[in-house]
Amino acid sequence: MSDRGDQGLMLEDHLRRGPVRRYFAAHPVAMDVVVVVIFLLPHAILRAVIEPRLAPYLALAAAAVVLLWRRRRPRSVFVALTALIGVHIAVAGDTGGIEVALAFSLYTLVTARGPRTGWLALAVATLASSTALLLWGDPIGDAVTAAGDTPLLERAPSIAGALVGILLTLLVALAIGVSVRSRRDQLQRLIDQANQYRLERDQRVQLATATERARIAREMHDVVAHSLSVMVALADGARASAVKAPERSADALTELSRTGRSALGDMRRILGVLREEDARAAMQPQPAAPALEDLVAQFRAAGLDVSVSHTGPPLPGDAALQLTVYRIVQEGLTNVLRYAPRARRITVAVARAHAEVTITMRNSRPDSPAERRPGHGQGLIGMRERAATYGGTVTAGPDETGGWRTQATLVLDEAEPESRRGTSSAAGTDRTGGS
Numbered sequence: 001m002s003d004r005g006d007q008g009l010m011l012e013d014h015l016r017r018g019p020v021r022r023y024f025a026a027h028p029v030a031m032d033v034v035v036v037v038i039f040l041l042p043h044a045i046l047r048a049v050i051e052p053r054l055a056p057y058l059a060l061a062a063a064a065v066v067l068l069w070r071r072r073r074p075r076s077v078f079v080a081l082t083a084l085i086g087v088h089i090a091v092a093g094d095t096g097g098i099e100v101a102l103a104f105s106l107y108t109l110v111t112a113r114g115p116r117t118g119w120l121a122l123a124v125a126t127l128a129s130s131t132a133l134l135l136w137g138d139p140i141g142d143a144v145t146a147a148g149d150t151p152l153l154e155r156a157p158s159i160a161g162a163l164v165g166i167l168l169t170l171l172v173a174l175a176i177g178v179s180v181r182s183r184r185d186q187l188q189r190l191i192d193q194a195n196q197y198r199l200e201r202d203q204r205v206q207l208a209t210a211t212e213r214a215r216i217a218r219e220m221h222d223v224v225a226h227s228l229s230v231m232v233a234l235a236d237g238a239r240a241s242a243v244k245a246p247e248r249s250a251d252a253l254t255e256l257s258r259t260g261r262s263a264l265g266d267m268r269r270i271l272g273v274l275r276e277e278d279a280r281a282a283m284q285p286q287p288a289a290p291a292l293e294d295l296v297a298q299f300r301a302a303g304l305d306v307s308v309s310h311t312g313p314p315l316p317g318d319a320a321l322q323l324t325v326y327r328i329v330q331e332g333l334t335n336v337l338r339y340a341p342r343a344r345r346i347t348v349a350v351a352r353a354h355a356e357v358t359i360t361m362r363n364s365r366p367d368s369p370a371e372r373r374p375g376h377g378q379g380l381i382g383m384r385e386r387a388a389t390y391g392g393t394v395t396a397g398p399d400e401t402g403g404w405r406t407q408a409t410l411v412l413d414e415a416e417p418e419s420r421r422g423t424s425s426a427a428g429t430d431r432t433g434g435s
Helices: 004-016 019-026 028-050 054-067 074-092 098-113 115-136 152-240 246-275 289-301 319-339 378-389 426-432
Strands: 306-311 346-353 356-363 393-398 404-411
Touching: 028 054, 028 098, 054 074, 054 098, 074 098, 074 115, 098 115, 098 152, 115 152, 152 246, 152 378, 289 306, 289 319, 289 346, 319 346, 319 356, 319 378, 319 404, 378 393, 378 404
Parallel strands: 306 346
Antiparallel strands: 346 356, 356 404, 393 404
């Protein structure tokens, strides 16, 4: 019950109650005292009017004290009250109202132990009360002389009436207890179901996140491997030209240093993502601005009316960033193709402003609904994984026109050089070989 979802269900159930029920639910001892007062006060007054003797009062007082323990020891309390009702019949000739205390105890026993125990307890209490009434009972006669002097046949009508009253009282308590127990069991089943669904959802998210991180590692392999190849070529060139053309050697060494820093930055970024054990957002890199036109052409061939626009300065030469832009657009258009293939207009806008790149994809509302296809949100998870690689975010949802809007924001690291010429061709590699 400590889980947040369990608390939510219990809170909803709590708020459905009125203020009085909420108070007694929060203060069970106060409820126990009220139950004892409801049982003891009217029967003590009635006993004072009918026959003010000490022995019946002691039996009633004992029943009241025992009743205070009904929540903590329901079975023991029920047995004790069953015995006390027999004692009261023996000393006073009637039940003295102890069947009311017995009913409260039976209700608690059913809610705590279940209907089967309740029916068994009802049978035991009825049998014990019947035996005591047959031996000593005379509910409308003189209790001191009735059992010994009044024939059984003369006492039979009053005994039968007392037994019917006891049985009806206990049956009402049993019915209420069974109803409350069923409701509690249903609430517990709902909580267990919610926990199971939550566990399955978390497992799906974890699997999807692990898959996307594996894809990040595979794609970054292309970027880093290309950077290392460039670095090796630059190092060989610098060594070959060290004697004949020292100025060219210095340029090659400068480019070598720049490419190495770029590769290290890529590695740090991806390793940071993979080490984030509890990341809830999703992450992934992607190909290049030049590749976007080819990508859009593929979706146009599939029947989508896609237009692309670029605003602001060109994207940096960072191949990993361009790969990220490419994959986000690819995933967005794939979602349109899957869920809104009849959309009349789809726009892709790539905008760079200051240290951010924003990719906005919109599609109009389809003229007619497409066939519903189940989805698990893993495409959106993948887009978030990629955007989080650059400290960005992804939002998706319906827009004001009834269509759909997906927007990804990537944060650029201005400390890194904008032109990573050594790695810019990795985008094309991804398109042809890729991961």
